[in-house]
Amino acid sequence: MKLLALAAPARRWPVLLLAAAAVLALGACTAPAPSADDSSPADSSPADSASPASKISDLAYAEASPQERLDLYLPGSTARRAPLVIWIHGGGWRVGDKSSAATFPDPSASLRQPADCRDIVQVQVPDVAALNAKGYAVAAINYRLTRDPVTAVQDAKAAVRFLRANAARYHLDPDRFAAWGNSAGGYSAIMLALTAGRHTVFDDPALGNPGVSSAVQAVVDWFGAAELSDLPGKPDRAKDPGTYIASGRTLPPFLIAHGAADCVVxxxxxxxxxxxxxxxxxVATLTILPGAGHEDPAFMRTAEAPALAFLSRALGP
Incomplete structure (x- = not known):
């Protein structure tokens, strides 16, 4: 599917847990900044005019770093506002991009694995054209690559707040947001769900739209890190997802997929x-892919279709 380039609002200076890819390369350009009051509830009004799928590149969702940018892929005009899938790339919080595969420039930067661990291979991002064809908008985000998972989640939450605050501008349904991430991006997707509606170290109001919810209504987690204390460096348990899971809290549905032969996570x-x-x-569903390693092409062959079906159940078409 050929996507048309729309203008990106020149609003702010802006810009996978390991070896991820975001192969989302399509055209880009600039348009007027969205107004601050574009956060009205979803409605059933039609889009301004019929149009094919389109892309807006490098929207600035925060001002702390030029890395805080996203690409927004919009479906063709529909009568209802579009549900949104927020894609978060991996890369160990140190490499990766919303639009290209991660590369490791020298052996010292490559991922260290046991000798018998399957080599890491590139995995493609979700099929944006297929998602657009089903009526979903897709936001592929960049975030600050500081090696700190907290910073990455702060940026992901800022991106969600920006998109929800500007939902009317982009004809998005603010009540139907899903997060989909792999590896380090899977961690951020998990934390978006677990920390919504509560004040934690993962919240930085200075990144913008502090009064807007960063909640998501569904999570697709591909081989995300769920126990950071199990990884090299033994980070603080306060960063572990398990710390934020408690009975009595309403959580969105999760679809989790992992490779049985993953030696990285x-x-x-x-x-x-x-x-x-x-x-x-x-509500959580887990699929373990036999023989699949970290960032394995098997995820695109066998795990993407169930993910699309899950999104349809969780968000509606």
Whole structure:
């Protein structure tokens, strides 16, 4: 599907847990900045005019760094506002981009794995054209690559707030947002769901739209890190997803997929996350792909179709 380039609002200076890709290369250009009051509830009014799928490149969702940009892929005009899928790339919080595959410039920057661990391979991002054809908008985000997962989640939350605050401008349904991420991006997707509506270290109001919700209504997590204390460096347990899972809280549905042969983020991460979520009363589905490693093409062959079906159930068409 050929996408048309729309202008990006020149509003602010802006701009996967390991070796991810975001192969979303399509054209771009600039348009007027969205107004601050474009956060009205979803309605059933038609779009201004019929149009094919389109892309707006490099929207600035915050001002702290030029990396805080996103590309917005919009479906053709529909009578209803579009549900939104927020795609978050991986890369160990140090590499990766919303529009190109991660590369490691020298051996010292490559991922260290046991000798018997399957090589990391590039995985494609979700099929944006297929999502657009089903009526979904897609926002592929960049975020600050500081090696700190907290900063990455702060940026993801800022991007969600920006998109929700400007939902009317882009004909998005602010009540139907899903987060989809792989590896480090999977971690951010998880944390968007677990920390919504509560003040945590992952919230930075200075990044903009502080009064707007950063909640998502569904999560697709591909081989995301769910136990940071299990990774090199032993980060603070306060950054672990499990710290924020508690009974009595309303959580969105989760679809979790992990490779059985993943030696970078062990599949036990996803098993433990799934168990914790279900014990807390959340709806969570776990799929372990036999023989699949980290960033394995098997995810595109066998896990994408179930993800699309999950989104249809969680958000509606």
């Amino acid at each position: 062990l599949p036990q991460h996803s098993r433990d996350l799934h168990d914790s979520l279900t014990k807390a009363g959340a």
